Amino acid sequence: MRKKTLKVEILAYTPNPLDVIYSACRQCYSPSSAISVFCDENVPREKKISLVKKVLSSGHESPLEHVSFTFAIEGISRACSHQLVRHRLASYSQQSQRYVRLEDLPFIIPPIIEKNDTAREKFIEAISILEKTYRELVTILENEYGEKGEKILQDARYILPNACETKIVVTMNARELIHFFENRCCSRAQWEIRNLAYQMLELVRGILPEIFNDIEAKCARLGYCPEGPFTCGKYPTKEEVLKNDREKA
Ligand SMILES: Cc1cc2nc3c(=O)[nH]c(=O)nc-3n(C[C@H](O)[C@H](O)[C@H](O)COP(=O)(O)OP(=O)(O)OC[C@H]3O[C@@H](n4cnc5c(N)ncnc54)[C@H](O)[C@@H]3O)c2cc1C
Numbered sequence: 001m002r003k004k005t006l007k008v009e010i011l012a013y014t015p016n017p018l019d020v021i022y023s024a025c026r027q028c029y030s031p032s033s034a035i036s037v038f039c040d041e042n043v044p045r046e047k048k049i050s051l052v053k054k055v056l057s058s059g060h061e062s063p064l065e066h067v068s069f070t071f072a073i074e075g076i077s078r079a080c081s082h083q084l085v086r087h088r089l090a091s092y093s094q095q096s097q098r099y100v101r102l103e104d105l106p107f108i109i110p111p112i113i114e115k116n117d118t119a120r121e122k123f124i125e126a127i128s129i130l131e132k133t134y135r136e137l138v139t140i141l142e143n144e145y146g147e148k149g150e151k152i153l154q155d156a157r158y159i160l161p162n163a164c165e166t167k168i169v170v171t172m173n174a175r176e177l178i179h180f181f182e183n184r185c186c187s188r189a190q191w192e193i194r195n196l197a198y199q200m201l202e203l204v205r206g207i208l209p210e211i212f213n214d215i216e217a218k219c220a221r222l223g224y225c226p227e228g229p230f231t232c233g234k235y236p237t238k239e240e241v242l243k244n245d246r247e248k249a
Helices: 017-029 034-039 045-057 062-066 078-084 117-145 150-159 174-184 191-207 238-248
Strands: 007-013 068-077 090-094 165-173
Touching (some): 007 191, 017 034, 017 062, 068 078, 068 174, 078 191, 174 191
Antiparallel strands (some): 007 068, 068 165, 090 165
């Protein structure tokens, strides 16, 4: 058994991302070609940022789709990756439990379980039993059917837990990333995917601060909390805002 922790790196991203978004914005309103806009070195960076922000704030967000980021993520649980892949406007390549035999069950332990001695002991005990059972099942099936590899692993994996570590490569465009951050940086999101979202956000802020520095959980943009009675209290709920407006009217 091996305890794993989150690691995220950017493998690649669209070169000159601000210039690409700016050219896409300008193409919509200019008789000239995006090629000449892209190659024009005389446009000051501030002017590009100002136009991009103006276009995006009007709700015209498709220029963001021309810029993509590819992340290598490891040290997340299958519970977390299951939530991640619910975001459909992205590309994923995930380590296979059919082809990769888990010799030494890598796992993620949630902080509230880790800090309680009794809970941690129970958790580790369960992982240890599952690891042993997985190994035994693989051996039994290999001996019974004279097969190795995915024909055996694909069924032995049925007993692996949600805590099992996974590795995944993810590509998202900037528009989808903003949507992802607005939903998953929320304090109501589950802790592991929230940690992942914040690490990804930090990385893209380093590359494209003009777009991502202002991004946070969606309450910041909305001015209210859409989580209803489960609010963290940072912003008023929608109901409170509406009630306030009615009282003022
Ligand atoms: C706090 C929180 C709690 C959650 N709890 C649960 C839960 O209990 N159970 C559960 O099943 N899920 C849950 N989810 C997952 C959630 O329902 C979404 O599946 C997930 O957040 C992906 O978001 P999305 O569908 O907006 O985004 P993406 O798949 O990333 O899509 C981006 C946007 O594209 C558009 N879009 C994409 N595909 C379609 C389509 N087929 N039709 C129309 N428009 C589309 C939508 O506007 C969508 O918002 C939870 C998510 C959060 C953040």
